[in-house]
Amino acid sequence: MSETPASPAPRRRMKPLLRHGLEFGPVIIFFIVLQLTDVFIATGVLMGLMTAAAAIAWAIEGRVSGLILFGLVTVLAFGTLTLVLHDEEFIKIRPSIYFTTLAGVLVVGLAIGRLFLQSLFEYAFKIDHAGWRKLTWRMAGFFVVLAIANYFVSQNFSLETWASYKVFAVPVMMVAFMMAQTPLLMKHALPEEGPTGEA
Numbered sequence: 001m002s003e004t005p006a007s008p009a010p011r012r013r014m015k016p017l018l019r020h021g022l023e024f025g026p027v028i029i030f031f032i033v034l035q036l037t038d039v040f041i042a043t044g045v046l047m048g049l050m051t052a053a054a055a056i057a058w059a060i061e062g063r064v065s066g067l068i069l070f071g072l073v074t075v076l077a078f079g080t081l082t083l084v085l086h087d088e089e090f091i092k093i094r095p096s097i098y099f100t101t102l103a104g105v106l107v108v109g110l111a112i113g114r115l116f117l118q119s120l121f122e123y124a125f126k127i128d129h130a131g132w133r134k135l136t137w138r139m140a141g142f143f144v145v146l147a148i149a150n151y152f153v154s155q156n157f158s159l160e161t162w163a164s165y166k167v168f169a170v171p172v173m174m175v176a177f178m179m180a181q182t183p184l185l186m187k188h189a190l191p192e193e194g195p196t197g198e199a
Contacts, residue, residue, distance in 0.1 A: 013123060014060050022053040022068060024171060031167040039088045039159060046091075047079040066120060074098050092154040092162055095170075099147035106140040131188025135181060142177050146170065 014022075026049035034042040050072045057064045064072075078094035081087070109116040110133065117136045127135070153165045 012061055014057065016124075018060075019065075022057055023071070026050050026053055027167055031163050034160070034163050039091065040083055040086065043079045043082050043091050047075055050075045066116075070101070071098065074101075088159060089154075092159070093151065095150040095166060096147040096154070099143040099150065103140040103143035103147070106136050106143070110136055125185060126190045127185055127188040128190055131184060134184055134188070138181065138184075146173065149173075 026046055029049055030042050030046040033045045050068075054064045054068055054072045057068055074094050074097060078090045078097070081090040106116060115129070115132045115136060117139055118132045125131075125135075150162075150166070150170075154162045157165075
């Protein structure tokens, strides 16, 4: 009698609070260290914390989300340039490069028939294909706005003002953007699956 192969264990997922802590916690600590020391020490701390965040995500889920991984790569690259060349402009411009690249990836994904946004947020939203396409276009446009806004603030205001904008204004803008998508999410929501075993 052949044995039925065991089904693979479901992948562990981090709780939303922990996920947000790993994504935004390093930036908040970067801001605090910046106020107490200087941008170069704060940059080194940010690089270490982003590396630790990726390691924690890997330890819990066995993988690192695309957002955390890409954030780590850009922080290590631009942070290294900041420290080696002793020029704060590199770490200040990093968010613009980050958001522009994300927007480009989303648009390229649409062009080749891939909904990268769905793979990132399918655990949070249950919407149909048309909904994911619309949300992807909107998200790409929003990332472009964030990239332009970061460049404007970084080039026209002090380092401290830029850091405050990054830590406080950007998360508020993100929350406001997602709240504004509620009608779209409701319109394209998939019907909930009924209990199994019903006649």
